[in-house]
Amino acid sequence: MKILVLPGDGIGPEITAEAVRVLKALDLSFEMEEALLGGCAVDATGDPYPEATRKLAREADAVLLGAVGGPQWDSHPREQRPERGLLGIRKDLGLFANLRPAVLYPELANASTLKPEVVAGLDILIVRELTGDIYFGQPRGIEVRNGERVGFNTMIYAESEIRRIARVAFEAARKRNRKVCSVDKMNVLECTQLWRDVVTETARDYPDVELSHMLVDNAAMQLVRNPKQFDVVVTGNMFGDILSDEASMLTGSIGMLPSASLDEKNKGLYEPCHGSAPDIAGKGVANPLATILSAAMMLRYTFNDEAAATRIENAVKKVLAQGFRTGDIFEPGMKKVGTREMGDAVLAAL
Ligand code: IPM
């Protein structure tokens, strides 16, 4: 089993270090290597997804990523920005299926800005298409037309892309509560009319799963009004980006949300849903739990080791029950800890 670790920028190195300690503590036989992605790669090589990283990523079975980005690279030309590295590795490895589970741990019911009764028991899975849509569509650019600048992007999906992500959602629902809600904007956008049609066609192969459709603006509202109505939500790249950040706040903190990005053969890249948080980087206060939970997803989806995945998740539950909290999920009466101490607590609980 080969794991490539890409710590990235900002808090990335701190949080991946804790997830690596947890993985190593499990005594499974991994080969681990580390490489550069994002802003650190731009600084070292001029390329956010350098050739050396590409080679290692293609050879690895799974990739564990911290986070990329930071203000110091925002003025670089687009192809030298950290985000380009992240989009590059997703596309290069064909990681079209992004799973973002939003689960509320009972201990954190008060950490959410929503009323505890609205979020208690929340367990939803956002299935976001990750290698298509307006993120990658051509043509795109900024150019001068009729004497003024215009900016443009293309929202585009092929039916094969829609079908394969719909299948991932239906299969996932079969292991959960057998409900899929597909989110689109078919009242305005043709691209998402096709989305709705193809998801509906695909549903015929899954008669045991209940399919519903929702427009994205309504879905954004329903997620805060009554989030527990959802089981699996499937949507395109851009809507999924936005809705998954929204869903993270139902769980108390974006610092708790892991993610898996999978190809057709369950090779995967695992990363927290949150960003590189440059404002707290290097201070040792970031919450490592989303990255540790991403390592659990790696064991489950790529290495098929459900027992080890559950072991990590149970350890996280235990440290929350013990009252350990990083700043983002802190409440009075709890034990405030930093990144390293949270890692220590998870190791002890393991
Ligand atoms: C995410 C992030 C990325 C995205 C950025 C950093 C390019 O927001 O993984 O959700 O938009 O996909």
Ligand code: MG
């Ligand atoms: Mg995002």
